[in-house]
Amino acid sequence: MKPSRYWPIPSSLFRLLVGLSVWLLAQNQGLGKVTFVGNGGNAVDYEITRSMDKIVDFLQIVQAGNSLPCECKESERDFDLCESLKKLNEPQRKQCESSLKQAAPELIRLIQSGQIEYRWSQDDLHVRERHQKAQERPVTAISQPDKNVMMIDQNRFVKLSTERKIALLSHELFHFVKAPDGQFYQDHQAYSAFSGPQGVRQLLNTLGARIALGAWRLEDFLGDRSKAYVHHFIAYRNTALSDPDSLTQNLLANDSRRYTEFQYRYYWGWHGMGVHWGSYDLDASSFVPGANTRLKTNNFGLTYHYRLFPFSPSLDEAWLSSQLHIDLSLGAFLSQGDYEIKDPYTSLRSDWNSRGWIAGANLMLPLYRGFWFIAGIDVRGEQYEIKELSIEDQHTSWGNTFGVSYGF
Amino acid sequence: MAFKSRQYFAKRLSTLLLSVGMLWASACSLESDDSRNVIGERVEVITFTPDGNGDVSYYFDAQAGRIHRFDLSAGRLTDSFVVPQPDKEHRVFVPSSEAYVVDFVETQLTIFRSDQATVREDLNLPGTPISAAFDEATRTLVVYDDLSSIALVRLDEQGTIEQSWIGGPVFDPETLVRAGDFTSDGRLVLSFSNERIGVIDVNGSLESGSWQWQDQEPGIGLIDWVAPIQDQSDLVALHGESSLVIWDVSANTAITSTDLSEGTVTYLYKSEIPHFYYSESGTQKLFTIASDGSVNSTVVPLERLIKRSQISADQTRLTVGYTEVDGSLVVRQLRIQDGVTLYTDSFRSMDQNIYGFSQSFLLEIYPSGLGSLNIIDLATGNQKSIVNYNLPFFQ
Numbered sequence: 001m002k003p004s005r006y007w008p009i010p011s012s013l014f015r016l017l018v019g020l021s022v023w024l025l026a027q028n029q030g031l032g033k034v035t036f037v038g039n040g041g042n043a044v045d046y047e048i049t050r051s052m053d054k055i056v057d058f059l060q061i062v063q064a065g066n067s068l069p070c071e072c073k074e075s076e077r078d079f080d081l082c083e084s085l086k087k088l089n090e091p092q093r094k095q096c097e098s099s100l101k102q103a104a105p106e107l108i109r110l111i112q113s114g115q116i117e118y119r120w121s122q123d124d125l126h127v128r129e130r131h132q133k134a135q136e137r138p139v140t141a142i143s144q145p146d147k148n149v150m151m152i153d154q155n156r157f158v159k160l161s162t163e164r165k166i167a168l169l170s171h172e173l174f175h176f177v178k179a180p181d182g183q184f185y186q187d188h189q190a191y192s193a194f195s196g197p198q199g200v201r202q203l204l205n206t207l208g209a210r211i212a213l214g215a216w217r218l219e220d221f222l223g224d225r226s227k228a229y230v231h232h233f234i235a236y237r238n239t240a241l242s243d244p245d246s247l248t249q250n251l252l253a254n255d256s257r258r259y260t261e262f263q264y265r266y267y268w269g270w271h272g273m274g275v276h277w278g279s280y281d282l283d284a285s286s287f288v289p290g291a292n293t294r295l296k297t298n299n300f301g302l303t304y305h306y307r308l309f310p311f312s313p314s315l316d317e318a319w320l321s322s323q324l325h326i327d328l329s330l331g332a333f334l335s336q337g338d339y340e341i342k343d344p345y346t347s348l349r350s351d352w353n354s355r356g357w358i359a360g361a362n363l364m365l366p367l368y369r370g371f372w373f374i375a376g377i378d379v380r381g382e383q384y385e386i387k388e389l390s391i392e393d394q395h396t397s398w399g400n401t402f403g404v405s406y407g408f
Numbered sequence: 409m410a411f412k413s414r415q416y417f418a419k420r421l422s423t424l425l426l427s428v429g430m431l432w433a434s435a436c437s438l439e440s441d442d443s444r445n446v447i448g449e450r451v452e453v454i455t456f457t458p459d460g461n462g463d464v465s466y467y468f469d470a471q472a473g474r475i476h477r478f479d480l481s482a483g484r485l486t487d488s489f490v491v492p493q494p495d496k497e498h499r500v501f502v503p504s505s506e507a508y509v510v511d512f513v514e515t516q517l518t519i520f521r522s523d524q525a526t527v528r529e530d531l532n533l534p535g536t537p538i539s540a541a542f543d544e545a546t547r548t549l550v551v552y553d554d555l556s557s558i559a560l561v562r563l564d565e566q567g568t569i570e571q572s573w574i575g576g577p578v579f580d581p582e583t584l585v586r587a588g589d590f591t592s593d594g595r596l597v598l599s600f601s602n603e604r605i606g607v608i609d610v611n612g613s614l615e616s617g618s619w620q621w622q623d624q625e626p627g628i629g630l631i632d633w634v635a636p637i638q639d640q641s642d643l644v645a646l647h648g649e650s651s652l653v654i655w656d657v658s659a660n661t662a663i664t665s666t667d668l669s670e671g672t673v674t675y676l677y678k679s680e681i682p683h684f685y686y687s688e689s690g691t692q693k694l695f696t697i698a699s700d701g702s703v704n705s706t707v708v709p710l711e712r713l714i715k716r717s718q719i720s721a722d723q724t725r726l727t728v729g730y731t732e733v734d735g736s737l738v739v740r741q742l743r744i745q746d747g748v749t750l751y752t753d754s755f756r757s758m759d760q761n762i763y764g765f766s767q768s769f770l771l772e773i774y775p776s777g778l779g780s781l782n783i784i785d786l787a788t789g790n791q792k793s794i795v796n797y798n799l800p801f802f803q
Contacts, residue, residue, distance in 0.1 A: 288802045289471055290777040345776035346795040389799070 047158070048118060051166045052111050054215040055173070061214070062104040070096035070210045074269040075229040078309065081163055081209040081216075088206065091193035096206050103177045103207075110176055117147075120154045129188065140168055143175035145184050150176075166215055167208035174204045226366040228307070228323040230407040233272075235263040237362075237403030239378050258282070259399070265305055272305035274329065280337070291343040297352055303331030307364075323366040327376075330359045339386050350388030356381045362401060372405040440715035442675035442684075444632045444647070447552040447588040447598070448541025449678060451499035451512055454773070456766035463768055466509060468498040471777045472798040475500055475511055475520070480769040480783050483792035488801065489520045492528065503542040508567050510549065512537040517551070519567040527567050531559045532574060543594040548610055550596060556585055560614055571614045579606070579619055589634045589678065593641030597657055599631035605646065607657050624660050628653050635682035639699040645682050647673065652684075654701045666695070666703050674713055681719040694744070696723060709747040710740070720767045725750065727765055727786060737763060739770050741786050751786050777802075 062068055070093045072082035088096065110116055126136040140156040143149075150172050160168065174185050185191070190199035239259040261278035278299035286293040306328045311321040335354040340347060362376030378401050383394040441450050457464040463481045468474075473494025477487035491498055493513045501510040509520040514536070519527040531537075535555030542549050551559040556577030562570045577584050579600060588598035596608040604625045612620035628648025635645040642658040650669040653662045671688030682697040685708070692708045696719060708714070708726070716729030727741045732754070741751040755763065755772065762773040770784040779798035784791050 286777075288777040288799065290775070341778065341799070343776050343778050343780075345774040346778050346780035348778065348796045348799065389803070391803075 047165060048152075048169065051162070051169050054166055054218070055170055055211055056108055056111055057218055058211055058214040059104040059108050061218070062100055063108065068097065068100065068210075068214060069093065070100070070206060072213065073229065076213065079163075079213070081167065081213050084202075084206050084209045085213070089193070092203075092206070095191075095193040095203065096210060099179075099203060100207055100210060102180060103174060106177045107173050110173060115148050116173075116176060117149045119149060119151050121151050122154060124156075125151060125153045141172045143172045145176045148176070163212040163216060166212040167205070169208075170211040171204040171208035174207060224368050226323065226368060226370050226372050226407060228309075228325055228364070228366065228407070230370070231267055233263070233265040233267065233372075233405050233407045235261075235265070235372075235374060235403055235405035237261045237263065237374060237401050239399040239401045241378075241380070241397040241399040259299070261299070261403075263303075263405075265303075267305065267307065270307045272307070272327075274303040274305055274331070276301045276303065276333075278333075286341055288341065288343070291341055294340045294342070295337065295352065297335045297337030297354070299333050299335040301331050301333030301358060303329045303358065303360075305329045320366065323364075325364050327362045327364050328360070329362070330357070332357050333380070335382070335384075339389075348388060350386045352384065352386055354382050354384035356383055356394075360401065364405065367404075370406050370408055372407060374401065374403040374405055376401045440675045441677075442715075443539075443587075443635070443678045444676050445587055446539035447550055447558065447585070447634075448539050448590075449501075450539050451501045451537060453497075453499060454762060454764040454771070455500050455502055456764065456769075457502060457504060457506055463766065464506070465764065465766070465769075465771055466500045466502050467762075467764075467771075467773060468500055468511070469779065469798065470494075470498075471775065472779065472801050474798075474801060475509060476797065477509075478771075478781070478783075478794065480766070480771070483783055483794055485779075485794060485797040487522070489526075492516065492518060499537060501540040501542070503544060505544050507544070507547075507565075508563070510540065512540075512551075517561070519563070519569075521567045525567070527569060529561075529569050529572065531561075531572070533557050533559055541588070541590050541596075543590045543596075543610075545594045546610065548590075548594070548596075550588075550590075552585075552588075558585060560610060562610075562614060573614050573617055575613065575619055579621070586630065587632050587634045589636050589644070591641055591644055591657060592636050592638055595641075595657060597634050597644050599634050599646065601630070603628075603630055603648075605631060605634070605655075605657075624655075624657065626653050626655050626662060628665075633676045633684075635676075635678045635697070637682065637697060637699065637701055638680060640701050643701050645697050647676060647684070652695070652703065654697070654703065663701055664703060675715060675717070677717045679718060680721060681723060683717065683719055685714050685717070694726065698723070706744060707747070708742070710742075712738070716765070718765060718767050719744075725767070725786075727767065727770075729763070729765065739763070739765055751789060753784065 072085050125139050128136050140153050142151045185200050187201035194203045259278050259280045263276040265272045265274035280297045283294045308326040337352040339352045340349045358380040360378040362374050365373040378399040381396045385392045453468045455466050465478045467476050475489045479486045491511050496513050499512040511518040515533045516530050533553045534557050535553030537551050538554050539552045547563040549561040558575040561572040584601040586599045599605045606621035609620035628651050631646050633647035637643040642656050646653045646655050652666040654664045671686050674685045676684035686693045693705050694708045695705045712730040714728045714730050718727040726744050729739050737755045764771045772782040774780040778796045780795045
């Protein structure tokens with residue numbers, strides 16, 4: 001028998017390593033706070049743990065007394081979560097905010113105490129509506145507050161997006177909380193401003209959406225990815241302009257000019273205003289043999305901006321789908337500078353004055369910590385004057401733009 | 409656009425290289441523009457109008473591919489002509505009346521009028537034109553090439569070529585043309601390799617397409633220089649093997665003869681006042697031929713060999729160009745009467761620039777694509793610059 005190349009690990013040591021790993025994981029992920037009952041635990045447990053952590057993070061802010069209205073921001077209008085929030089009337093909105101504030105401490109306690117037992121079900125779950133006895137409605141989760149048990153249809157749960165998981169779990173958690181009237185929240189009851197036969201259900205759906213939305217705003221889903229909903233942006237852009245023959249053959253030898261530009265933009269919702277200061281410094285061979293041309297200009301401009309968000313946002317890909325946008329701009333600029341053409345023997349220098357319009361379409365790709373990558377196209381119409389050469393002309397140039405931006 | 413630009417710059421680069429090459433060739437050592445062994449005056453990239461004080465200059469600017477006319481007194485560019493084949497070496501010839509500007513490139517001749525109209529003609533000369541002479545009265549242009557071929561070109565007032573004919577270098581199987589010029593009344597006098605001269609019947613030669621001439625024998629050996637004498641239509645100055653003769657072509661006889669057998673004639677110049685330099689026993693002498701045909705000499709207090717020379721119309725000032733031992737170019741103006749230096753300047757960057765001077769002005773032209781030159785008034789030493797004159801032509 002050949003000797004083994006592998007040393008067997010003693011079973012006691014193996015058990016010790018596994019136990020230590022589980023303990024470390026539990027410390028990091030808060031597994032100790034949540035009790036699972038199912039097929040011996042599975043990968044979906046993590047989804048609940050993670051969701052519960054997000055819910056607690058948000059509820060702690062509520063508990064701290066912050067004003068958190070039950071409404072979506074303009075920039076969040078395309079979120080699915082906002083469907084229920086947008087339908088609220090004023091009394092319902094106030095009720096939502098009140099219920100959230102009132103229940104927050106108890107919800108936190110429930111989650112952190114681990115008294116709720118989460119049970120995975122591999123079978124479909126159904127509830128029988130009180131007023132429609134003959135019908136059963138398929139559901140993803142069923143809460144039994146008297147038993148401190150939450151049954152979850154694992155197959156349906158795993159298919160939910162992250163924000164829906166949070167909204168669902170938040171909804172279900174409210175069933176374990178008593179309303180100010182001392183009763184548990186039950187779906188088929190009317191409640192305050194939510195006066196319909198399924199009033200509580202509507203309220204809890206709203207609360208679930210609000211908590212999920214709040215969790216998203218807490219950057220838990222974007223992480224340290226850059227966010228589009230901030231108001232201030234500064235940007236550095238570099239634009240390679242392709243000039244027409246009239247300009248290159250009369251004034252410059254190069255086919256292209258390169259502009260560097262600093263921008264500040266302020267956005268409200270989809271709209272924004274920007275100011276930019278740009279400089280252009282070319283020192284290149286000239287259209288005159290043996291001569292060099294130098295054009296150094298400073299540009300100042302004002303632009304109006306409009307942002308297009310091309311994707312329907314999803315919290316699972318929120319960093320990209322909810323933040324990536326196209327910035328459309330239109331504005332005007334003034335330019336002043338020096339034009340010089342020189343060879344080793346003589347030179348000619350003149351003031352350069354120009355003015356014109358600028359339009360652009362720039363893709364804003366979110367990076368990290370407020371930084372963005374910019375890529376796009378610019379087109380600018382420019383009317384310029386070089387007094388010493390008695391030149392007055394106008395042209396349109398196209399440019400490819402790359403740059404970085406920082407939003408705060 | 410990119411393809412267009414490459415062509416554009418390739419063309420400009422070739423122009424630049426050509427011009428650098430031309431300047432290098434002419435600047436490494438100062439070449440004399442003496443008029444020995446040519447008909448008329450040598451054609452060069454720069455020329456000054458021979459009448460007055462030479463205050464107009466024509467210059468082929470290789471960077472711009474143009475012949476420029478500069479008014480040196482006013483210090484400005486007054487006219488410019490686009491030449492064919494601008495990437496090639498051009499030579500400029502301008503008659504004293506400035507009725508035409510004649511441009512030579514290879515065997516092609518282009519005549520510019522002041523209204524910018526051009527006449528182009530391929531002369532089909534076997535060689536490269538090296539000199540030309542022009543008779544104002546008959547508007548006859550004679551072009552001489554480096555293979556001793558001669559073109560006779562008759563122009564009308566508009567510069568259009570009425571008649572032209574290329575005469576070979578050989579008059580008969582044993583006779584070559586050596587030198588020549590028009591007399592002040594327009595008779596073409598050529599010297600031959602058989603030590604004789606011929607007074608050419610230009611009309612007859614143009615009509616018949618063969619040389620028609622009257623043979624004469626000055627008896628001074630091989631004649632390498634024929635110069636007209638202002639105000640003396642019958643007289644020409646002839647330089648032979650060891651003497652200078654003032655020759656009457658009508659009377660077929662010598663008026664005066666100067667013995668030059670004891671020394672060496674270095675360079676001979678025509679311009680308005682024909683003159684030459686003669687070295688004898690370490691002394692450099694200037695011989696001038698006055699408008700009455702008299703020959704005078706004076707010692708020039710310079711040791712270096714004079715390669716460029718101009719005499720003022722009043723024969724009081726002499727402007728010379730020569731190279732120093734260290735290679736620098738010196739331009740000096742002397743008072744002929746006593747040899748006192750009136751102006752002197754030295755230029756060390758000869759390998760870059762083109763220099764020329766007339767009786768009154770020194771011109772220093774830089775190889776600038778934008779255009780840059782200095783004009784120095786030899787009488788006052790005042791300096792003017794003309795710059796960026798090429799810029800409009802590139803736009």
